[in-house]
Amino acid sequence: xxxxxxxxxxxxxxxxxxxxxxxxxxxxxxxxxxxxxxxxxxxxxxxxxxxxxxxxxxxxxxxxxxxxxxxxxxxxxxxxxxxxxxxxxxxxxxxxxxxxxxxxxxxxxxxxxxxxxxxxxxxxxxxxxxxxxxxxxxxxxxxxxxxxxxxxxxxxxxxxxxxxxxxxxxxxxxxxxxxxxxxxxxxxxxxxxxxxxxxxxxxxxxxxxxxxxxxxxxxxxxxxxxxxxxxxxxxxxxxxxxxxxxxxxxxxxxxxxxxxxxxxxxxxxxxxxxxxxxxxxxxxxxxxxxxxxxxxxxxxxxxxxxxxxxxxxxxxxxxxxxxxxxxxxxxxxxxxxxxxxxxxxxxxxxxxxxxxxxxxxxxxxxxxxxxxxxxxxxxxxxxxxxxxxxxxxxxxxxxxxxxxxxxxxxxxxxxxxxxxxxxxxxxxxxxxxxxxxxxxxxxxxxxxxxxxxxxxxxxxxxxxxxxxxxxxxxxxxxxxxxxxxxxxxxxxxxxxxxxxxxxxxxxxxxxxxxxxxxxxx
Numbered sequence: 001x002x003x004x005x006x007x008x009x010x011x012x013x014x015x016x017x018x019x020x021x022x023x024x025x026x027x028x029x030x031x032x033x034x035x036x037x038x039x040x041x042x043x044x045x046x047x048x049x050x051x052x053x054x055x056x057x058x059x060x061x062x063x064x065x066x067x068x069x070x071x072x073x074x075x076x077x078x079x080x081x082x083x084x085x086x087x088x089x090x091x092x093x094x095x096x097x098x099x100x101x102x103x104x105x106x107x108x109x110x111x112x113x114x115x116x117x118x119x120x121x122x123x124x125x126x127x128x129x130x131x132x133x134x135x136x137x138x139x140x141x142x143x144x145x146x147x148x149x150x151x152x153x154x155x156x157x158x159x160x161x162x163x164x165x166x167x168x169x170x171x172x173x174x175x176x177x178x179x180x181x182x183x184x185x186x187x188x189x190x191x192x193x194x195x196x197x198x199x200x201x202x203x204x205x206x207x208x209x210x211x212x213x214x215x216x217x218x219x220x221x222x223x224x225x226x227x228x229x230x231x232x233x234x235x236x237x238x239x240x241x242x243x244x245x246x247x248x249x250x251x252x253x254x255x256x257x258x259x260x261x262x263x264x265x266x267x268x269x270x271x272x273x274x275x276x277x278x279x280x281x282x283x284x285x286x287x288x289x290x291x292x293x294x295x296x297x298x299x300x301x302x303x304x305x306x307x308x309x310x311x312x313x314x315x316x317x318x319x320x321x322x323x324x325x326x327x328x329x330x331x332x333x334x335x336x337x338x339x340x341x342x343x344x345x346x347x348x349x350x351x352x353x354x355x356x357x358x359x360x361x362x363x364x365x366x367x368x369x370x371x372x373x374x375x376x377x378x379x380x381x382x383x384x385x386x387x388x389x390x391x392x393x394x395x396x397x398x399x400x401x402x403x404x405x406x407x408x409x410x411x412x413x414x415x416x417x418x419x420x421x422x423x424x425x426x427x428x429x430x431x432x433x434x435x436x437x438x439x440x441x442x443x444x445x446x447x448x449x450x451x452x453x454x455x456x457x458x459x460x461x462x463x464x465x466x467x468x469x470x471x472x473x474x475x476x477x478x479x480x481x482x483x484x485x486x487x488x489x490x491x492x493x494x495x496x497x498x499x500x501x502x503x504x505x506x507x508x509x510x511x512x513x514x515x516x517x518x519x520x521x
Contacts, residue, residue, distance in 0.1 A: 043162070043253040044371040044399060045316040047303065048111070048392065050257070051296050052104060052169055052198075052264040053346055055326025055339045056355045058293050061085045063357055064341070065096050067472075069384055074341060081276055081294050084301035085359065088320060092361025093381040093419050099388040099431040099448065100324050102346065102353040103439065104197060105171050107323040107389055108259075109145060112152045112172075112185070114393025114410040118434040118505035122146075128175045128195035134438035136460055136515070138506035141436070145173030146185045153393050155186030156402040157255045163247035165189040167240040168259040171197045187257070191239045194220050199261040202268035202292075204230040219261065231270050233262050233295040241306040248310050258303060263292040267329060270295040285329040304363055313364030315371050317399070319392065322356035336476075343477045347440035349455045349467075350477050354433055354446075358387065360419050375399045378421035386429045386448065391415045411503075432499045436508040443508045443515075447496040453477075454492035458508045458515045466520060468492060482520075489520050 056063050057076040060083070064072050100107040105126040106117035117123050121142030124132060131143045146152065154164040166182040170193030173179020182190040200209015200217040207226040209218030225235045240258050247254035269288035273295060277287040300320065307316050327346040328338035338345050339352025346353055362372050365379060375398075390412030397404065398414050413427040431448045435441070436458070443458040451472035457465035468482040468489050482489050497517050500507075507514040 042315060043160070043401075044375075045254050045256075045307070045312055046157075046162075046396060046400075047256045047258055047307075047316065047318040049300060049303070049318060049320045050108075050111070050259040051320075051322050052259070052261060053324060053327040054263055054293070054296070054322035054357065055324075055328070055345065055352065056322075056342060056357055057339050058263070058322070058326050058328060059085050059357055061089045061094065061357065061359075063094060063096050064475075065382065065384060069382070071382065076338075076340065079277075079280065079282070080290055081273075082297040084297045084304070085320065085357075088300065088304075088318070088359050088361050090380050091365050092359050093378050093383055093421065095358040095383045095387045095418075097384060097386045098321065098356055098358035099354050099386065099433070100322065100356045101389070101433055102324050102348065102435060102441070104323050105145065108171055110389050111323075111392050112146065112154065113150065113408075114153070114390060114397075114404070114412050116390060116411040116432055116434070116503055118432055118500060118503040119409065119411060121506065123434055123506070124437040124439075125197060126171060126174055126179075126195070128180075128197070130174075132437075134442075136443060136458075136508040136510055137437045138509055138514070139512070141506055143174065144177050145179040147173065147178035148184050150185055151404055151408040152186045153396060153402075154182075154255060154257070156397070156404060157400060158186050158188060160400060160402050161252065162400075163188055163250060163252040163254045165191070165240070165243045165247065165254060166193050166257040166259065167191045167243065168193060168236050168257070169197065169199075169261045169264070170194060170259070182257075189243055191243065192219050192221050192236055192261075193259075198264045198266070199232055201266070202232040202262070202270070204228040204232070204235065208232055208235075213266070229271075231268075231272065231295060233260060233270065233292070233299055234272075236260060237299040237302050240303060244303075244306060245310065248312065258299075260296055260299065262296050263289060263328075265327065265329075267292065272298070283329065289328045307363050314362065314366045314369045316363045317371070317375065318361055318363055320357065320359040321389070323389075325353040325355065341476050344441075349433070349435070349441040349444045349446050349457075351453075351471070351475070353441070354431070356389075360415070371399070375416060376420045378419070381421045383418050383421065385418055385423045385427075386431065386450075387415060387418060388412060388431050390431075395419075430495070430499065432496070432503070434500065434503075434505050436506060445496060445500065445505075447492065447499060449492060449495055452488065452492055454489070454496055456493065456496060456517065459518060460508065460510065460515070464518050466493070486520065493517070493519055 109122040166187040178184040180195040201213030206212025267288040270291035273291040326338040342352040344350030344352035455467040
């Protein structure tokens with residue numbers, strides 16, 4: 001809107017009195033939320049940009065450091081093209097040791113509840129049609145996921161006056177459950193979210209699974225793009241930007257879950273970026289995966305640009321992360337693959353299954369803006385202290401002023417100090433990944449505690465197996481030192497046992513009898 005002010009210096013006898021002019025301008029501004037919203041004093045807008053199955057090495061942004069804390073680029077960093085992630089990392093803070101659970105539904109539930117999967121009970125990915133506890137899985141694991149009674153971050157923000165928006169993959173509960181529909185768990189708007197964990201198709205010409213691909217995994221909604229050459233990642237981005245505009249016109253702060261289906265299988269090639277990888281020497285599926293990554297990066301850039309165009313950049317916080325380790329279709333050699341040099345990938349108990357990219361930034365950094373003074377984020381900062389998906393809930397709670405019920409236990413820590421480039425001297429440096437199910441790595445619990453990591457493999461056959469690594473000296477988990485350090489093994493097993501007990505974790509079962517921990521002798 002353009003406001004044309006009369007020349008107040010004119011001696012025109014028909015000049016509008018200054019007092020009347022001020023009243024008129026004030027009235028116009030109040031009538032237009034885009035003009036009346038006080039961007040410097042309103043609640044901060046929040047974008048949680050989550051990429052499905054994006055691991056630590058699926059980007060041109062280096063996240064790994066050497067023993068002295070210096071960033072190192074590895075071959076996979078040179079393969080992927082993510083310029084918008086590079087820009088975001090340059091103006092914000094990236095974490096080198098940020099943990100998620102090793103499969104998707106546990107991580108997604110943890111982000112929304114602030115609780116470890118051992119506590120909320122969603123310990124496996126949720127099969128939409130049937131209970132996939134697997135052969136020895138706990139009988140009462142939380143297969144139904146989140147429901148209308150669950151304490152969730154979007155529900156608390158909704159009560160605070162936020163416009164809460166979910167776009168993309170949800171996977172919060174199976175078919176015919178509350179969690180199937182994100183509006184049941186605190187979202188005002190749901191675009192494309194349902195019980196499915198992967199898209200039937202990425203192609204608009206296949207109606208995203210309704211007319212081609214896997215029809216059992218068709219993405220709901222998005223009918224306006226059916227039959228058109230609009231890739232799923234682009235359609236969701238366009239819808240997210242329209243939802244942001246709508247919230248702004250309503251004069252409300254927004255919380256956006258921008259939770260893409262990409263880069264999960266099926267590995268369709270995004271035609272916009274196909275030529276960038278055609279001479280890479282990698283397989284067609286690996287090239288397709290790289291186009292999915294670059295499509296995500298373009299989405300990131302498009303959303304950031306849209307927020308800036310609305311004049312909201314200084315008051316909008318963005319958190320970029322993956323939900324578990326990489327699942328890129330690359331060869332596996334001695335258990336090293338798409339997360340190399342980290343060991344393992346999605347579903348594994350090694351670091352490659354749980355370490356994910358995490359970047360936090362204000363979209364337009366301005367250290368003097370009120371919200372940014374409340375949550376300062378150091379620019380081009382490398383944070384080596386451990387962080388995890390469990391920290392998102394308490395961090396956003398603090399900056400927005402929301403409070404969860406007293407009986408809702410939070411397992412994470414406020415990232416305020418760490419985002420500002422400092423260590424949090426009050427946090428523990430623990431991350432528990434409890435997986436009492438069958439998958440690529442089956443029936444295990446791992447615990448990272450500062451420099452040490454223990455993996456306990458449950459005694460599904462005879463005796464348990466212990467793996468112990470010193471991640472400071474052996475970050476790529478080449479050597480199990482459980483026998484060489486029996487006292488450290490006992491200390492780590494005691495910590496693991498305590499963590500499981502505190503969270504009321506459910507154990508694998510054999511003949512309906514829980515397989516409780518067996519401590520090392």
